[in-house]
Every structure is written in structure tokens, then in C-alpha cells.
Amino acid sequence: MTDIKRRKFVSLMTAGAAVVPVSALVASLPSRADEAPMVDPESAQAKGLQYVEASENEEQNCGNCLLYTGEADAEAGPCPLFPGMSVTKAGWCSAYQPKG
Template identity: 40%
Template structure:
């Protein structure tokens, strides 16, 4: 009887440790990625060209700064966008994937 309780306790503690290590590692990786400077998206990038991306929006009211696809910290001039992974877009820019933020 004693051994089955010890075995369960051991397994429970082992699983908790594995979960803690895994989650802790993921949190550290996200912080490291967030602190790294992403390269700026070039207007002549193939995907940018396909989506007509420009650093300066031709539309007064529609720009990356008010697009729901923009990520990152409010106030930063260059921020990540879910359409262009691994690249930062200018908040004053625009592309044909622009989608209004919900009110």
C-alpha cells in the first residue's frame, strides 16, 4: 500500500516539474523574441509587393496603426504584423490586407 502511494506522489511531482520547466522555457523564449529587434519589411519584398504594402498609407484613415493585424507595443513606430511574420511594419504603412480594429 505504501509503495503505490509513493509511486503516485513521485509521478505527480515529476509531471508537475516537467510542466513547470516546459512553461517556463516557453515564457523565456517569448520574452527573448519580444526583446529582439525585427527587421523592417521592405516595400520591394515579394509578399509586401503582392499585398501592395507601403511605409506611408495612401489612405488617410486606414493605416497599420489602426489595423487589427498589427501586434506589438502601442507607441512603437515599427511593429510586428501577423501577415508578415518575422518582419516589422511601419505604423503609418498600409497593405491590401488592412482590416479595421473592432470598435
């Protein structure tokens, strides 16, 4: 194998090795069809955080909480306090922190 062919081969192998982990990561991300289930307000975790699906205070809700990571136009979205689940944008819990 000539030196140029070897360099080309090593370069291609290195690039291929970098693509495999990235493609695995992208494949593991949830799609819109795989939306997370909603938090059950009767679950122990939800009760512990006093989670409700509709806030009594319009100014304090999941949609304007620092922890809420849902899309602005979505009715529900993820919250790190409930991994793998969605909370309603209108909801509230005792961990509420206003967005700065």
C-alpha cells in the same frame, strides 16, 4: 519507500514535467532586444500586398488595422501577413481591415 513519500515524489515529478514545456516556451519568445527586422517594401511579398511604409490615407494605416498586433505606443510592430517581421505603424497594405 513509504506510500506518503511515493506520493510526494510522484507529485513533484508531475509538477516538474509541467514546468519544462512552459519554460521552453517562455525562452523562445522574442525579447525587446530581439526586435524583428522591418519589412522591405521592395520584397516580393510586400509588393504583392502593395505595402508602403507611409499610408496616403491618414485614416487607413497599420496602426488601426485589425491585423496589426504591435503595441499602441510603438512606431512599428508585427503583422501576421509578414511573419517574423515588423511593419511601420504608419504603413498600409491592400489587406487593410479597420479595427471594429
